[in-house]
Amino acid sequence: MLDTTRNTGPIFIEDMTVGLTRHLDKTITDRDIELFAEVSEDRNPVHLNDAYAEATMFKGRIAHGMLTAALISAVIGEQLPGHGTVYLRQSMAFLAPVRPGDTVRAEVEVLAIDMRKRRVTLDTRCVVGDTRVLHGEALVLAPSRAG
Structure with missing residues (x-):
């Protein structure tokens, strides 16, 4: 199940x-x-394997x-800023495991805006219930009305 607060288009800088x-x-x-293991070829x-x-x-x-x-990445590419965004950098720390059946909330928040360079710094985090499972920061080139 995927629930999202989708935009109708990009949020311009x-x-x-x-x-x-x-x-x-x-x-x-x-x-x-299983699909991620297939696409990424990470079959750890x-x-x-339950027994392992x-x-x-x-x-x-x-x-x-x-x-x-x-x-x-889905939130950044689809919502904030949305289509037309170019990912420049992402740092992250994995804080707790996510298990099959867990509902993950991925959140992105604008921390800083550099209008001249069209760059936006974003706080990025994932939570399962009250547990933060991932925390990081992204830098993106945001879409602009100026093109």
């Missing part, structure tokens, strides 16, 4: 303010994990960290 936020919620399924058994994962520090299967991070 001229319309942004510090503190502006967007998010999406997604429940991570076994199929999501901690993601795919039970013997790890996680005590069960977990989603790929980059699958969780991809939800941040």
